[in-house]
Amino acid sequence: MGFLATASSCKKSFLDLSDPTKKNADQFYKTEEQIKQAVSGAYSSLQDHVNSQYIFAEMSSDNTTIQLNPSDRGQNDRVEAFEFWNLTATNVNIADLYNQSYNALYNVNFALSRIDGVAGMSDQKKAQYKGELQFIRAYYYFNLVRYFGPVVLITEPLATSSDAFKTTRSSEADVYAQIVKDLTGASANLPAKSEYAGDDIGRASKGSALGLLGKVYLTLKDYPKAEATLRQVLGLGYSLVPVYANVFDINNKNNSESLFEVQYQGGNALGEWSSFIYIFAPRNSAGAVTGFSTSNPQGWNIPTKNLIGEFEAGDERKSVALKEGYTNAAGTFVPIPFVNKYNHPHTIEGRTDDNWPVLRYSDVLLMLAEAINEQNGPGNAYTYINQVRKRAGLGEISGLSQEAFRTAIRHERRVELAFENDRWFDLKRAYTNAQMVTLLNAHGQAEKASPTVDRGGVPFIGNDYKFDGYEALYPIPDRQLFLDKNLTQNPGY
Incomplete structure (x- = not known):
């Protein structure tokens, strides 16, 4: 399973702490400062996670493609496999995604198991650190279950390393139940974003947890709970940044629209830069x-x-x-x-x-509009979608049928959240598997007929841009199947 306790250290604000996963666990997790370092290590792992998410959540969709290097075909069975839906269980990017996620989850589980036993730490601080770790664990599992379907669900430290190779995949329902439990706990434990100051700005907050929980309910098509949860975010002081470009300005990080973003720092040799x-x-x-x-x-x-x-x-x-x-x-x-x-x-x-945006207020507004429409038609959903359109310099929409409003929401999400690793998940939520087959194959045929980028003489092969439907779930890495005989492979691989 690869549950090795590895993570990179971080050196900025609340990440400016040494990495506890490189210390002996028996000598660690005993003081508030050490718990703080453990939580910082969990944030550090998110950099490793989002660095490659564009491969899995954008390139597999109709949003992005690849500029081939005709002189170096080494990526043919790696990154390019996601673009052309030619994935196999031996793909190294899939293995890296799987291993990195479970390495991070190991560290999160271990830290969570030790917080209550730390003497001298206030109940308020214990609750905050628990909430941050619950949010991070939920985020990892939310991605894993959407990528792989049933996955190994572990919420406590393993007693021995050999236990990692005796695991089984839990049902999607069980995984989602744990995600909901974690985010519900996190939303109760975490302070509002406005309560953070100084070096703590950028930590997960109540709004982070509620925003992600709303997206979970939307994914589960539990629209009443999605609406109720997202409405709670409206009262937490978030607002759209008036100018869209300023949302991503490096001088405007963690702005009024940001529910959660992964923190980076460039301009130095501290190892926390993005690229x-x-x-x-x-x-x-x-x-x-x-x-x-x-x-x-x-x-x-x-x-x-x-x-x-x-x-x-x-x-x-x-x-x-x-x-x-x-x-x-x-x-x-x-x-x-x-x-x-x-x-x-x-x-x-x-x-x-x-920084990398994970959750923004515009996303919350569009999710809320979607949840309202799915229950009873557009109604007051126009209020929320039109806020996003007006900020983009576009006219308001009105008078649509429920189905036409669905189309409007899909369009708005696609352009508003382009290249923020939402498209693949939005496709899976909005369309049936059969509809995805039709949509993606039509996109693939259009790309083959007129590629976005010249291929430099490299011909297409027979399976390029052939989406059969089973690729909506990624394969369990072959090495995991070899190490753990209890695991099963997703159909089609």
Whole structure:
């Protein structure tokens, strides 16, 4: 199972603490300071998690594609496999996702098991730290169950390392029940965002837990609970940032719209920087996008023609979210689109300061509109969707049928949350498996007929862009099946 206690250390604000997972557990978890370090280690793991989420949640969808490197086909069975739905159980990215998630969960479970036994810590602090860890555990399991379906559910430390290889997959219902339990506990234990100050800004808050819980209920199609939970967020002081571009400005982190974002820090050698623009900028663009002429961007997560065409005329979000090309050093415009949302000036090559948004208030408004519509039709749902549209410089909508409003919500979510790792999950929630087969295969055929990015002479192969439906769940890594004979594989792999 790979439940090794590993995590990277963090060195900024509440992350500026040594990594307890590298210490002997018997000598640790005894003081409030050590619990604080353990919680910081859990936050640290989120960087490792979101660094690669675009592969699983954007590239598998119709939102993004890849700029092939004709001279290096080493990614054919790795990153490219997600783009073309050619996944196998031997895919290293799947193995890394699985291992990283369970390594982080091991550390979360261990820390949670020790909090009550720490002497001298106030009940309020114990509750806060429990809430933060419950939120993080719920976030991991929410991603795991949506990626893999039934997964191994462990909420207590394992007695021995051999127990990791005697586990079985729990039903989706059981996993979701634990997620709901964790987020309900977290929302009760955590302070409001406004109660954090100084170095504590950026921690999970009551709004973080309620926002994620609302999304869980929406995924489960429990619309009354989704609506009730999301309405609680409305009273916690969040608001839309007036200008869409400023939501992602590195000088405006953890702003009024942010329910939760993964923290990064660039401009130094502390190891906490992000580098998303170096991954997303087109190959051979050198410094035209990144600002550093010696950079070698990777050309992954390229916006598709399909997504670019989704933006309405006058939508102010388009130029923030993406650019349709760049001007190279010779002054020639190169029409290869790229994600622009995480493209901000930085002082050291490869070390950007962009945080990653996990939950935003605009997402809450759109989820609330969806939950209302699914119960009784649009009704007062227009209030919430139109707030998001008006901020984007678009006109209000009205007078739609329930089905037409569903289409409007799907459109609005796609452009508002583009490249924030929501599209794959939104597709799975909004469409039946048969509908996903139809939609994604139509997208695939369009890409094969007219690729977003020239393939440099590399031909398509027979299985490229062939979505059979079973790929809506990812395969359990083959090594896990080898190590734990109790595990089963998802159908189709």
